[in-house]
Amino acid sequence: MLFVLFCGCFVCIGVCAAQTNTLDSNSLPAPRPSLVAVRFPDLDQLEREVRDHLNSLQKSTTAVIKNPAATDAQLSEAYGALGEVYQAYSLNAPARECYVNAKRLAPKDFRWVYLLAKLDQQEGRVNEAIDGYRLAGALQPDYTAVQVNLGNIYLELNRLDEARMSFTAALKMDEGVAAAHYGLGQIALSQRNYAAAVSYFKQALALAPEANRIHYSLAMAYRGLKDQESAKAHLAQQGTVGLRVADPLLDRLAELIKGERVYMIRGRQALEAKRYREGAAEFRKAVAANPNSVPALINLGAALTQTGDLKEAAEQFEQALRIDPDNLNAHYNLAVLLLNDNQQAAIVHLEAVLKINPNDLGARFLLARLLATSPQYELRDGARALKLAQLVYEATGTLQHGVLIATALAELGRCSEAAGWQRKMIALAEQQRVDVEQLVILKTDLARYEKGPPCRPQP
Secondary structure (H helix, E strand, O other), X not given: OOXXXXXXXXXXXXXXXXXXXXXXXXXXXXXXXXXXOEEOOOOOOOOHHHHHHHHHHHHHHHHHHOOOOOOHHHHHHHHHHHHHHHHHOOOHHHHHHHHHHHHHHOOOOHHHHHHXXXXXXXXXXXXXXXXXXXXXXXXXXXXXXXXXXXXXXXXXXXXHHHHHHHHXXXXXXXXXXXXXXXXXXXXXXXOOOHHHHHHHXXXXXXXXXXXXXXXXXXXHHHHHOOOHHHHHHHHHHOOOOOOOOOOHHHHHXXXXXXXXXXHHHHHHHHHHOOOHHHHHHHXXXXXXXXXXXXXXXXXXXXXXXXXXXXXXXXXXXHHHHHHOOOOHHHXXXXXXXXXXXXXXXXXXXXXXXXXXXXXXXXHHHHHHHHHHHOOOHHHXXXXXXXXXXXXXXXXXXXXXXXXXXXXXXXXXXXXXXXXXXXXXXXXXXXXXXXXXXXXXXXXXXHHXXXXXXXXXXXX
């Protein structure tokens, strides 16, 4: 676990059009027989700023729709603009109704065709999404996201030849589309062409090194090649950050949001660009907009950690736990911050993580390290440290986790076993060509183990 940086309704178009005259004040009747009514969403549970924003837009759109002199172009823009705001706030049902009308009024406008296809994809309407993306691609052939989205849908449907054609088409537009390389890698992996899969995944990772979810796919490809060391190395680096294609039309929707959500989006973008102070400022605004937002508090804590303001970062995580006592990320991040100054409290938070998720590798590793090496000897528990270290190493097989097994054995006074394990890790380190300083540390610890009891780790 790492510091966290990173929240349908189906519309029956025929029935909606037929029921225009029976709709209440919470809906916008269709002004023409070919259009559908727009049912306004319930805004009562939204933030005041968001509620005011949507109410204002609904009133202005209503004024345009009820104007008998409005042209098709004006109506299309009004419906489309309202649909964009609804989609930005994840209010998909009224967004769909708006896009349906905008598309019918302006069938050659790429925006409404594409955004409606995107909604179809998000809601699992794969056939409608495919048709929509094909039409969007014909209207604007150079929009890379169309082909990547199509490729992803075909991949999910196991229509691999069509998926390959779509991803390849995206790369013909722009060779730097990491999501297209990744998609081709998934196709190769499913066809057991492991060498090709490795090549594609490596290209994707080189283009988007922050997308650590690629490491899992690489591990699977290396496993297919029987390269277990490389597979373990990439498994140890896997994370939750995935890939997405650049999508200017969809991305601009974030600019339409008011309240906490827009600050969260801006803050995450700043963190991804390593502009940590800017990110912290945006997350402060998110917390101000909604003081009970646990994600805002955790993200603010993460940003403050990166700026070195550890005391205030801890305060944000603590506040998150007051609101949500079982929040894994808050517990884990607090434990990391407390590793040096309050190891007993760090252990408490790591125990809390493992109580909620017993298989959390990050928490297992940190807890094992504390139980084996804490300067407060009364906090040490070599037997439990060894058990945790073994579980972690079995899952990853990495050098760092293997060394922890030797450390735990030394804490238990099993010096000969610790030395044997350390020699194995030194051989692995030399094979991996780790830096000289790390190798010196490993050999220094080996010398202590070889001297025999007592060989427990020193503070």
